[in-house]
Amino acid sequence: MLQLDHIDKVFFRNTPDERWALRNLSCTVQPDEFVTIVGSNGAGKTTLLNIISGNHFPDRGKVVVESQDVTSLPAFRRARFIGRVFQNTTQGTAASLTIEENFAIAYAKGRTRGLRLAISEHLRKKIREKLAEVGLGLENRLRDRVGLLSGGQRQALALLMATIGNPKILLLDEHTANLDPKTAGKIMNLTNLLIRDDHLTAFMITHDLGDALNFGTRTLLMDDGEIVLDISGEERKKMTIEELLERFSERRRKKFANDRVLLSTETKES
Numbered sequence: 113m114l115q116l117d118h119i120d121k122v123f124f125r126n127t128p129d130e131r132w133a134l135r136n137l138s139c140t141v142q143p144d145e146f147v148t149i150v151g152s153n154g155a156g157k158t159t160l161l162n163i164i165s166g167n168h169f170p171d172r173g174k175v176v177v178e179s180q181d182v183t184s185l186p187a188f189r190r191a192r193f194i195g196r197v198f199q200n201t202t203q204g205t206a207a208s209l210t211i212e213e214n215f216a217i218a219y220a221k222g223r224t225r226g227l228r229l230a231i232s233e234h235l236r237k238k239i240r241e242k243l244a245e246v247g248l249g250l251e252n253r254l255r256d257r258v259g260l261l262s263g264g265q266r267q268a269l270a271l272l273m274a275t276i277g278n279p280k281i282l283l284l285d286e287h288t289a290n291l292d293p294k295t296a297g298k299i300m301n302l303t304n305l306l307i308r309d310d311h312l313t314a315f316m317i318t319h320d321l322g323d324a325l326n327f328g329t330r331t332l333l334m335d336d337g338e339i340v341l342d343i344s345g346e347e348r349k350k351m352t353i354e355e356l357l358e359r360f361s362e363r364r365r366k367k368f369a370n371d372r373v374l375l376s377t378e379t380k381e382s
């Protein structure tokens with residue numbers, strides 16, 4: 113489904129500030145896989161999503177989606193088959209537009225024809241059905257401005273908008289990090305439902321090691337531009353947070369360092 117082949121991404125190459133965000137990174141992901149990504153500070157997690165989405169191009173290596181080499185395809189051309197949701201709840205939606213106008217834009221994204229923002233009855237019905245499934249009471253508020261909604265409601269909208277055009281791949285960049293635990297739980301349930309029902313191949317960056325192991329089907333642990341651990345199946349089912357951290361230390365000969373990850377682990381333990 114998705115193949116990342118020997119990817120290097122270097123910022124400020126040949127300057128004193130040279131940064132290797134990704135180093136010779138290879139990874140093959142099958143359809144229906146839901147990959148959670150955790151890593152140390154500056155490990156390259158967001159850069160990895162940017163390489164998949166086409167927001168960044170690799171300095172070396174290939175990105176292949178369903179046997180098509182998309183390495184040099186820009187983000188707007190990939191929007192047809194890739195949806196993305198960000199950490200910032202205001203980033204995925206336009207506050208000054210109504211719910212249905214936001215959906216119309218999301219639906220038109222990546223399509224060469226039908227770039228009109230007019231909303232057909234068919235689309236309106238589809239939006240209502242999707243919103244009703246979420247259970248946030250938004251299905252009867254299609255003409256409300258998105259700026260009036262709560263962070264959780266906006267993030268639910270961002271998720272539905274990212275998937276309304278039937279993408280193949282869904283990228284989630286800490287999309288629950290700015291929400292309170294209860295709302296984050298609801299958004300994760302919705303995420304799971306959408307991934308399962310729409311048969312999406314998904315990637316989710318999280319700073320919560322528990323979520324990384326509990327959600328999805330496979331976990332990548334990253335450090336310094338590389339995948340240190342790639343866990344799935346029975347091994348993953350049995351894996352505890354402590355074991356994950358131990359395995360990291362064994363491999364890298366250092367302690368795992370991500371302030372936000374360690375903070376969220378400590379908060380849960382106390």
Ligand SMILES: Nc1ncnc2c1ncn2[C@@H]1O[C@H](COP(=O)(O)OP(=O)(O)OP(=O)(O)O)[C@@H](O)[C@H]1O
Nearest residue numbers: 123131132133151152153154155156157158159160
């Ligand atoms: N646009 C950019 N310009 C210059 N350097 C960048 C850029 N984006 C990322 N980097 C650098 O590349 C490295 C990887 O960054 P990235 O944001 O991918 O890491 P991350 O794992 O998502 O980090 P964090 O968990 O701390 O958010 C870091 O050293 C970062 O400073």
